[in-house]
Amino acid sequence: MQDLERKALAVLKKFYGYDTFYPMQYQVIEHVVNGNDAVVLMPTGGGKSLCYQIPALLMPGCSIIVSPLLALMKDQVDALIANGVPAAAINSQQSEQQNRDVLDNVFKQNIKLLYISPERLLADMDQWSKEMLINMIAIDEAHCISHWGHDFRPEYSQLSLVKERFPGVPILALTATADRLTRIDIKEQLNIPDAKIFINSFDRPNISLNVVSGLSGRAKIKRIVSFIEKHHGESGIIYCLSRKSTETMAASLQSLGIDAHAFHAGMSTDIKLRVQQDFINDDLQVICATIAFGMGIDKSNVRWIIHSNMPKNIESYYQEIGRAGRDGMKADALMFYSFGDVKTLMSFAHDSGQAMINVEKLNRMQQYAEATVCRRRILLSYFNERYDHDCGNCDVCNNPPDKIDGTTLCQMALSAMARTQESVGFMTLIDILRGSRKSEIIAKGYDKLKTYGVGHDLTQAMWNAYLLQMLQLGLIYIAYEEDDHLKSTAFGREVLYGKRKIQLSRFYYNLPTKKKPAKSTFPIDVEHDVDEVLLSKLKDVRRALAKAKGIPPYMVFSDKVLTIMAQEKPVTKAQFGTLYGVAEAKTEQYWRQFTTVIKEHI
Ligand code: ADP
Numbered sequence: 218m219q220d221l222e223r224k225a226l227a228v229l230k231k232f233y234g235y236d237t238f239y240p241m242q243y244q245v246i247e248h249v250v251n252g253n254d255a256v257v258l259m260p261t262g263g264g265k266s267l268c269y270q271i272p273a274l275l276m277p278g279c280s281i282i283v284s285p286l287l288a289l290m291k292d293q294v295d296a297l298i299a300n301g302v303p304a305a306a307i308n309s310q311q312s313e314q315q316n317r318d319v320l321d322n323v324f325k326q327n328i329k330l331l332y333i334s335p336e337r338l339l340a341d342m343d344q345w346s347k348e349m350l351i352n353m354i355a356i357d358e359a360h361c362i363s364h365w366g367h368d369f370r371p372e373y374s375q376l377s378l379v380k381e382r383f384p385g386v387p388i389l390a391l392t393a394t395a396d397r398l399t400r401i402d403i404k405e406q407l408n409i410p411d412a413k414i415f416i417n418s419f420d421r422p423n424i425s426l427n428v429v430s431g432l433s434g435r436a437k438i439k440r441i442v443s444f445i446e447k448h449h450g451e452s453g454i455i456y457c458l459s460r461k462s463t464e465t466m467a468a469s470l471q472s473l474g475i476d477a478h479a480f481h482a483g484m485s486t487d488i489k490l491r492v493q494q495d496f497i498n499d500d501l502q503v504i505c506a507t508i509a510f511g512m513g514i515d516k517s518n519v520r521w522i523i524h525s526n527m528p529k530n531i532e533s534y535y536q537e538i539g540r541a542g543r544d545g546m547k548a549d550a551l552m553f554y555s556f557g558d559v560k561t562l563m564s565f566a567h568d569s570g571q572a573m574i575n576v577e578k579l580n581r582m583q584q585y586a587e588a589t590v591c592r593r594r595i596l597l598s599y600f601n602e603r604y605d606h607d608c609g610n611c612d613v614c615n616n617p618p619d620k621i622d623g624t625t626l627c628q629m630a631l632s633a634m635a636r637t638q639e640s641v642g643f644m645t646l647i648d649i650l651r652g653s654r655k656s657e658i659i660a661k662g663y664d665k666l667k668t669y670g671v672g673h674d675l676t677q678a679m680w681n682a683y684l685l686q687m688l689q690l691g692l693i694y695i696a697y698e699e700d701d702h703l704k705s706t707a708f709g710r711e712v713l714y715g716k717r718k719i720q721l722s723r724f725y726y727n728l729p730t731k732k733k734p735a736k737s738t739f740p741i742d743v744e745h746d747v748d749e750v751l752l753s754k755l756k757d758v759r760r761a762l763a764k765a766k767g768i769p770p771y772m773v774f775s776d777k778v779l780t781i782m783a784q785e786k787p788v789t790k791a792q793f794g795t796l797y798g799v800a801e802a803k804t805e806q807y808w809r810q811f812t813t814v815i816k817e818h819i
């Protein structure tokens with residue numbers, strides 16, 4: 218093992234209580250400590266924070282973390298301080314005096330991590346002197362810099378100046394949502410052409426994916442209530458399309474005895490803060506929110522997410538469900554879908570100023586909602602990730618449609634694409650496969666292709682459905698920057714050359730009635746046979762400690778750490794200190810309270 222790796226592992230144990238790195242974390246750390254730029258793409262919960270926090274702790278000087286979300290900044294600073302790491306923030310929520318004090322401490326080299334908003338960095342950075350010893354600049358939520366992303370922020374667009382201002386200081390861009398185009402854009406916009414891209418799997422296998430279509434009004438509420446009853450006492454978020462619907466949803470649930478509250482941008486700051494705080498502190502079970510909620514919080518024990526309507530694109534959907542189960546324990550996502558949603562969203566998309574992109578993104582979302590193939594496969598191929606098996610933890614997998622061997626069909630389509638040099642879109646491809654006599658087809662000479670008409674015995678609707686499945690399975694993708702032409706992926710080429718077989722869901726004009734759902738086969742990494750009585754006592758201790766410290770319970774310890782504690786039952790300080798997720802600073806502060814309760818219990 219290299220010296221650097223040994224040091225990094227020691228820091229990981231001391232400040233976080235973990236023994237091993239998550240996939241890719243160490244590679245990023247090494248790359249950055251050696252002075253190189255990087256773009257890191259990892260899903261929510263993938264462990265991005267450690268990718269910059271550990272280099273910051275390994276290098277002399279101070280690391281700058283650019284973040285657009287003030288609440289999240291505070292959260293991260295609090296969590297770092299709780300672990301014994303000197304961190305601070307500069308932003309508009311603090312007084313100028315506070316900001317000056319922070320900067321002063323940076324000069325004195327008392328701060329290892331400085332969180333700052335982009336506008337503040339851009340305004341201040343020219344006045345910063347050499348004594349600050351800036352050793353790295355991390356840019357969190359880096360997709361905000363791209364127009365292709367779903368969350369473009371104008372204040373991010375000036376960040377290209379950072380590289381000019383700090384030549385030689387490594388830049389680390391991080392995001393949880395990046396499709397192929399956003400990825401390219403981040404490098405360009407940040408002026409870091411040589412940055413290495415680190416892509417982790419975007420899979421979140423612990424989140425089960427479910428879609429229910431066609432319910433509305435009372436039937437939907439009934440379904441939501443029974444879902445929440447199954448998640449007794451567990452925190453969750455219900456996303457609604459409008460401010461008004463968050464309020465009516467919350468009122469309906471309250472009237473049925475559920476501990477719920479609305480949250481939206483139209484509420485006063487005081488109330489918003491209180492609702493958010495209650496949720497974070499496990500004092501409020503359910504939040505009914507517009508998408509604005511959740512961006513700024515790190516709560517790791519959100520156990521479920523409901524979308525009361527279909528979201529406007531897959532990026533938003535994936536980011537929103539990603540707020541559940543960050544601690545790696547089992548979580549559930551449930552989405553409701555109706556044609557009414559599509560109509561509303563379609564009119565938003567048309568008025569959005571970027572109608573073309575947004576309508577296309579909406580179409581992909583709708584296809585997900587109506588899918589007949591494993592939903593996780595669809596999501597991951599949307600993010601250009603290869604995932605070539607069914608997940609066993611979504612409603613399609615648990616209630617599978619009839620399958621056919623689709624290898625030959627896929628080969629027909631892939632071969633026709635190849636023979637046009639991949640220069641056609643969906644409709645033209647279907648025309649070629651079915652041997653259409655349309656004048657454009659003849660004019661382009663497509664009727665001379667060897668694959669012309671090979672698929673004539675399938676209807677247009679059937680080809681439509683099967684090509685859609687090929688897209689969803691990741692055999693082909695749509696090149697939006699090239700007139701929406703279809704392109705084969707590496708996986709698609711393997712099928713074309715006969716190296717892989719492909720199963721497709723049989724096309725029906727009318728869907729057959731569904732079979733009885735099977736049980737989920739998702740394996741979780743923490744055993745479920747924990748001592749529930751002890752676990753609930755430990756949660757009480759956690760809650761009391763959190764109240765006393767003025768931090769949220771999950772910041773004392775995550776659900777996962779408590780679950781492991783309830784299994785391992787440490788009774789000495791030494792045993793407590795070696796537990797997963799227990800950092801040195803926390804051993805000192807908490808061992809007595811937790812081990813006392815454990816001893817009494819046994
Ligand atoms: P992201 O910012 O990518 O959403 P975080 O950095 O918040 O993810 O990490 C998610 C959770 O995983 C946190 O609770 C964090 O403490 C935990 N975590 C990160 N790295 C490790 C690791 N190497 N071992 C165990 N837990 C980790």
Ligand code: ZN
Pocket residue numbers: 591592593594607608609610611612613614
């Ligand atoms: Zn699945």
